[in-house]
Amino acid sequence: AQTVTQSQPEMSVQEAETVTLSCTYDTSESDYYLFWYKQPPSRQMILVIRQEAYKQQNATENRFSVNFQKAAKSFSLKISDSQLGDAAMYFCAYSFPQGGSEKLVFGKGTKLTVNP
């Protein structure tokens, strides 16, 4: 069974600084997707970034980037120039699409606090 582990229950960062959130996963599949989702107090899960396992290039989305190490099964999220609005729960997730559908397996999350 696939599992996703986030070893940092809480992290904090100063505004404008950089922070890295860690994630490891376990799978026997060779082709899969990895995601980082943000969940603010509004409770809605918002996709931050998505990585396809067959792509060696790390995904980037503006201030957000990932360090994808496939052999080590590691998928960390780097947030640059942190803003107060980045404060939220962050969840790492794995997906192995079957027949076109997408079932996500989530980690337990990391609570990010941004200090002014």
Add this chain to the structure above:
Amino acid sequence: DAGVTQSPTHLIKTRGQQVTLRCSPKSGHDTVSWYQQALGQGPQFIFQYYEEEERQRGNFPDRFSGHQFPNYSSELNVNALLLGDSALYLCASSLRALNEKLFFGSGTQLSVL
């Protein structure tokens, strides 16, 4: 575009009761998935509906059932509620054919007393 809408936002039930949660997918989406998020945990996949049929199911008992209507909206039903069913229930929609990303609603917070 209203995105994914869920109703109600909050619900309080007692043990043994039955509950129905509703979800309207984002416009143009045909696939609906349901997730349960217990306090302090990540969401767990319950099941997914496409073309009015359950296509995948997670490790949840038969007390959890669902339905998808011709307009792609969906219901999640939970029978014989237990205290452990207290959680945030999230609905997510997508367009299956293009394997597009999931869009989530803001969830229904269910409290079982």
